[in-house]
Amino acid sequence: MYGWVILGDAATRRVNGQEIIITAGKSGNLGAAIRAWEDNERHRMAYELGNLGRLVNDALDRLRQARDS
DSSP, X not given: OTTOEEETTEEEEEETTEEEEEEOXXXXXXXXXXXXXXXXXXXXXXXXXXXXXXXXXXXXXXXXXXXXO
């Protein structure tokens, strides 16, 4: 939960220039809500990095094929 500013039953954090606000929700557990958001963000970033890696690999393969032709 590093980097979060906790204000009562809400927490805020700036990520990539955007203010993120997390509330405790129905569970009333702010820590669990923050961990859930961080887990979702971690999975999203891994997915996007995987997609970027595939794009780079495809571009490199095309360059190699063009060079070898």
